[in-house]
Amino acid sequence: MNLSNLFKPLLASAMLTIGLAGCGTNQTDTEGDKAASKPKTTENQEVNIYTARHYEVDDEIYNKFTEETGIKVNVVKGEAEELIERLKREGKSTQADLFVTVDGGVLTNAKQNDILQPVTSDIIDKNVPENLRDVDNNWIGLATRARIIAYSKDRVSPEELSTYEDLTSEKWNGKLLVRSSTSLYNQSLLASFIELNGEEQAEKWAKGIVNNFARQPDGGDRDQAKAIAAGTGDVAIMNTYYVGLLANSEDPEEVKVAESIGVFFPNQETNGTHVNISGIGLTKHSKNQENAIKLIEYMTDVEAQEILSANNYEFPVNPKASKPELLESWGDFKMQELNFDTLGEHNKKAIEIFNKTGWK
Known part of the structure; x- marks a missing residue:
């Protein structure tokens, strides 16, 4: 069954499907390599996101991820509280792999509602300083x-x-x-x-x-x-x-x-x-965990971080990413x-x- 078709009746007005025909990926953690390499297969590959971030630059990054990996990104947009409640209600039947939102308080709420699970990735640990990740790695800072x-x-x-x-x-x-x-x-x-x-x-x-x-x-x-x-x-x-x-x-x-x-x-x-944070977490009942973690790795890599910062004027979480001139001027x-x-x-x-x- 095509998961993007499952999403349409649930929240058609908020749904944005991004990407090309899906393929598998070959991930390496060699220094200087991109978080996701070119696809190896033509199997249906996708990752599904519930997001409370409604920025065009996020869609641009999802699209680039698809172009580079062949993994299609399906996005449902809504308000954070309603998405958390939806994930609780859907439970094991949810198609969402990732939850994205702004505000540390909301991320804490998501964690306390037991809709997230820890993420293990050496690449993410290298990309994002410890103070910008949840202590249990239930969410990872994006900006x-x-x-x-x-x-x-x-x-x-x-x-x-x-x-x-x-x-x-x-x-x-x-x-x-x-x-x-x-x-x-x-x-x-x-x-x-x-x-x-x-x-x-x-x-x-x-x-x-x-x-x-x-x-x-x-x-x-x-x-x-x-x-x-x-x-x-x-x-x-x-x-x-x-x-x-x-x-x-x-x-x-x-x-x-x-x-x-x-x-x-x-x-x-x-x-x-005072600094607030946008973050991304792996849902507790993710069906595409490998693809989801690859997307987190990609979004916290230098290239995606610089795109995000240059277009939305947020501070990158990856310390190796450069900031736009305005932010540097401060x-x-x-x-x-x-x-x-x-x-x-x-x-x-x-x-x-x-x-x-x-x-x-």
Whole structure:
């Protein structure tokens, strides 16, 4: 039975089938070799992905993987929570081999719901540093993004900026922009503060941020940057990759927005800048485990990592991969040192604090 046909009635509007006629592969781990070599057979070969990442560059990488290996990639796209629930519901009958998502808290949730299994691969271990992999290898990092302070180049000097905590001070009253507390990025940011500083200090910080709102949270991270350019506020908490997307947009107005804001990495003298992660995990009941692991190896190899970073402006997890010029221009920075599992462990408490402090 053709698995791609099984996928169509399940989630037709979200399904994207990528690839050429399937073939087997011959994998080597010789230094300098690609993660997957040319096909040897013409048997039906495929790998099936449930993904909460909806980026064109991911599809481009899947397509290149198919071209180089002959393994067809079938993709079902959806929201992370619904995909996790679907994997739980389908159990052993699932056709999904890989689960892909953004946010360390979501990856923790997937692990805790027992829908993933450990991945063993020397190639992956070489490609991805230990701190960017699950401690049990239930998921592997694909890319990271830093949650930084964006600021108006016209109205703010970077010397005025220092830490996330400083954003609660009087000087930023009525000048701070940030998206809703429903954002996973904000939930994980606060969860990191709970882990590093304790619940009391995390609540104090959230309340101070609310007191300094330039407006009630509205829109996504790009909208916060646009609000800075429009003069609604002077500083914003946002992810780095949105700055890259704005700077390289086909819309000249978005390019102007990117040119008007600066990027500041906070807490360089204390706990470091908060970093979140996108990751990929092998499903517990994968039917195509060998192909699935080959795809993880491919996606964490230098070539795919550079494609991902150059197109989506995320930081590569493979330290050998080069970064696009914009990311290089920001320089190196100190990142928070914590286990990504803690983002999921403190998620519920973070939401409680947001509700208590009036961060809508």
